[in-house]
Amino acid sequence: MGKEITSIGYQLPPLELLNEYAADGNVVPEEEIAGKIDAVRNALGNGKVQVKDIKAVPGPAVTLYKVYPERKVSCSKVKGLMAETALGLHWKGVRVMTLDDSIGIEIANEHRALVPIRSVLSDDAFRNSEAELPVAIGQTFGNKAVVFDLAKAPHLLIAGATKQGKSVGINVIITSLLYSKHPSELKFVFIDPKLVVFSVYARLVKHYLAVLPGACSEEDEQDNAIVRTQKDADRILRSLCIEMDQRYELLSKAGVNNIRLYNEKCKSGHLNPEKGHRFMPYLVVVVDEYSDFAMSPWGCHETKTASRSITNSIVRLAQKGRAAGLHVILATERPSAGAISGVIKSNFPMRIAFRVVSRTDSETILDSPGAENLIGRGDMLLSDGIDSERIQCAFVDMDDEIEGITRYIREQKGHGKCCNSPYYLPHVEDATSESVDMHCLDDRFEEAAKMVVTTQRGYTSDLQRNLGIGYAKARLIMDQLEAAGIVGPQNGSKPRQVLVPDLNTLQPILDAFLKR
Template structure:
């Protein structure tokens, strides 16, 4: 039978058939670590049984060998191993870190040594090897210590070292132990007992009651006991001038505490009674945790470079002389003085010819250098210098800038340290391709502020769509909420809730400023009320474009609206935002947002258009990456080139670990409750609610027209809504030209006389 022919145009079948891929068996993640923990549990059980002389030959011999090795410590081995097994399953990767195992072994050795020192003859090896005292290991430790000190001192040293190792293993600070002992032994003063009773009474109430003070009385605050956690923290109650106003003051305070919940029920906000951690003895991390700059720049033959520049320009009829050269960390700036009558545009048009003759990949012309009669021609160094974060934090520029929101940027083209103040920027856009250095810049910004602020002074909101850029900051005491990691539906839902909470916190702060007598900004509030805590808040959003693209339309509107509101009004309230992205395009950086964020860091980008979105001109597309950036602020008319400060992941981890050893995470309880709630985004308020799309908006307009006056508190009382929602309605009415701007503490002016002017029915 003839073989079947294949149709025209079809290739012949291959005679060599590929063998099918062998089936692959995979095991779950961390499988072997869990198996190891189970095997350790089995060995622990065998040793425990053998210590009592039962279980057969193997348990008895294994227990005997353990007694020979560590003596009486063998009876503590099962307990310590059991604790380590439990801790192992609680770790993120189901395994105990190697440093904990090393510390545990040292603890065993010191415990064995202590048991050996308790014997009448601690130097007897024969007695130790019978299983008494500390065994062989204990004899080695005891013999080594007795060579330098006597028995009592050796026991004291062993006990102290064991205590330190114990605290390290279980992440307990020595100060916390001392505070606990002091609280246990010390007697409560009358004032402290009164505070404790007040705290208990307030925690049992369903709603906070404010007011009720007689004329001339001052509300007393509970005094926090240093080092004691979970104490009462309350804002100072405003004194009431007359008894007749008590009820009105109480009603007003209760209205100001209203928030909208999922069920639409108004109830009191419990932020006035929050368990807080005392940070009065906070220790800032040491600069020694950071590495020093070890490599200096090598610009090459500068005389030859200067000659090449002059010869290249003369070939095209442009005369000029290189007067000086500034050696920077990444580039050397050659200062060219052109001849009279030579237009700067003619020099900048020779960019490509200069780069070809100089045989460099990248070259930048700054014409002119701000404040100088020169044209700057920036040529890459033969070997760049390393710019460490430590070198900036140890500079005079850092010492001069005392702002709490100061941060290290890097070195400019002449090698001077650059330090900026986020409070004066007041927001920041950062853009750059992968590997350009924007994530390192983010770490430098956060780390700079950690070296100068306690958790009471500064809080961060961190958004990490990649899930790995901000992992080092997880559970850091300076966080207001857990790091939002990834772009899953749940994480994006948390993002929307968090940003809406930030806008509500901003509105709440402005209300506090008004109630305190017309305070204009946070620094004035801290100056007048230094004992009241209101930390600055920095919102850092990475990969902003990816977030916007991954959100649903309603959530996208909520996020962009919240980001825009923070940019518009956050500065005076002490709230600042840093937005980072790879592809800065007009659809992501819209007009209102761009107008309110004048500061930008442009690392290497892909096109001139992307560069213009950040620094308002081209140039960033010609940068060299790895920290090479152009920055612009409201005070700078032209971008400045900077080599950003470098801080590696190990330095970040070590510094954050130092902070975690002082305190656990100090999250905002109200925000945590909102994030854990399954209610609609915004706590029951529709996304974008509070504006023209709010069902209460038209009622608010009608009230304004009928009464001829309007204010946030008045709107709260008439419509029965929360402060944040009323504030958003007021803002929308102002934008629509219905009411005038804020006029101190007086109601706003209504600009329309009838609904007919608005086209209302």
């Protein structure tokens, strides 16, 4: 990690693509620190808590005040006293916790400092990291860069309310990986129901993206490189499960138990490609707004089935993916218990919480309160399942820096297969394609086709109501209408698109399928 990777001519993005910001806010004024130390001492003294010493450890947005009491005192008592003081002095972001040698009180600075991503990526903690998938997420107290290994995480759960830093945090993780891993070593799968969050990364399709095969052209492949619909998300996650199983077979044949050892054997020439062995890149799956896919209480049967399939695939990947080099990042604005189930949480020990709306949301994501009291704009808690650390997330500009990085990577062409072709995942059939038999059409097929075209509404429930049939029969007819090209595929809870404009256009289609 300390030396630049230049194999087959590829160059990692230079730091010069990232903005430099004036370091005008990294120092908290001494008078501000002194005033808060006095206020903390007075507040604790009024509660009959005698203090031996208070030391301040400034951070970019929050300062840690380490309180050394004269005698042992409960943390809950200090929390109560500080809550009253914070209310009276209008302090924000106050958090109290027990440290190894003291009681820690975190208080927001009057002026926060920006943490540029350039500063954390140029830090020795990142540049000299031995991590397989190093992520420089931001800075903590003492302006110390925080770097963790996604490969050891091994999966990550992220939550945060709107405009509190969640999307920036995801881009910081992606940027860290792009600055540390060669295209042959890393591939991404982006699932983006918002349609715009990851669209800029589509230009990396030939360098860093894993896609399903079957695109009719390069343009179509790039247009669909970012997964945007529930149906496509279900397909690619099922394909990733197949990829994972295939990788486990290769690990078993090679006599190793993880991808790192396997790739070392592969690079040293100890594995025979004629027996199916191949160098395997890490696969990082990034799912934004997971709740949109995982919960469909008002959707039709197909939507609910796809939701269950998506959740099942993610659980499988989380349970077994680490050794095979598959790592999942789930992000959501709404960390409800319905979406973030106990099974999901048990397989995602590492979690990041930006500011959330309520204490309940904090307890859902972190199993403890605290995230509801963060000050926003990148203020976050990083939990490894045991301890949590308060960090100011680094900042990366989407319109400028991410644009420059992706453009720099895209312009590097002709450096071997890993830089001029996507990583193709195993083919997977549509969940419903095998069940549609067009040689044995339902006896109500023609009636249903005419009704759908006349009303221009592609609802299964309309077939049930207007034809007086049950759901199973209505669903079969709708699948047959899709196979005949009369309606489009299922689109979440929305109606299917009717592809035939009028009955005159419909008639030859019916004649062809009904053999008249």
